């Protein structure tokens with residue numbers, strides 16, 4: 001009845017807990033994903049993601065200013081084009097919305113933050129898949145690589161500093177790296193969405209980008225059942241030259257994140273996706289959970305599992321909150 005080993009000693013007060021905390025989050029570890037839409041005059045709310053909007057170029061610039069002021073580490077841009085077609089022509093057109101947004105924001109803010117772009121075709125294709133299709137309607141891996149190469153060069157030329165390869169095509173990192181180098185963009189970095197799972201948690205994002213997908217992405221995104229395969233994907237991307245590897249979604253895949261963090265010799269990131277955001281906001285709106293505590297707890301857990309940085313729609317709010325407590 002008189003234990004000498006008492007772990008509670010280190011939990012007895014807020015200052016003691018703060019002193020022994022193993023995980024801390026710095027605003028620079030947070031990256032804000034942003035949607036920039038073509039053909040809108042003012043920001044358009046995304047109903048499946050309360051608090052998030054499709055931006056105009058001007059509202060995007062104001063948001064990036066806020067992110068910089070809060071100390072957020074970078075912004076990841078997604079384009080929402082007005083017109084889509086079978087090969088996603090808007091993706092590599094220099095005047096396509098994503099490339100225009102990257103140029104506009106990189107020129108203004110490229111010396112203060114890291115302007116990043118999503119490199120995938122799904123926002124630009126009328127069928128909504130992340131690649132081009134064969135006559136039989138299947139996603140053609142190797143033809144898609146050619147599209148990614150063109151997109152990569154266009155994004156680098158626009159001024160994007162870090163390309164987020166989120167399409168899950170085999171060989172995409174090596175192929176894009178070679179295309180960038182051949183075009184003189186050796187300094188443009190690659191963030192590989194290495195272990196990206198076919199997740200129901202992307203649902204709210206599909207509204208955010210006006211996705212036209214019917215069916216699913218299970219022939220290219222990973223099966224949630226597979227842990228070892230996530231590690232394999234990351235190891236392949238490292239061998240292909242990824243500068244950063246990422247696991248996505250975050251909260252339901254912390255085991256995969258920890259596995260990747262244990263072996264990677266580059267930064268390891270995680271993406272707290274639209275569904276992770278929407279579930280918390282919805283439960284909070286109903287008064288069912290403590291929103292602020294849950295957001296902080298979720299980010300802490302993702303970093304504790306091994307993420308060096310996190311893409312999160314709460315990036316600005318969290319950075320401001322951390323700043324206010326520091």
Ligand code: PBG
Pocket residue numbers: 118119120121122123130166167201202203204205217272273274275
């Ligand atoms: C693909 C892409 C998706 C997300 C990021 N990049 C959608 C998908 O794979 O279906 C989802 C992000 C989120 O849900 O927040 N371009």
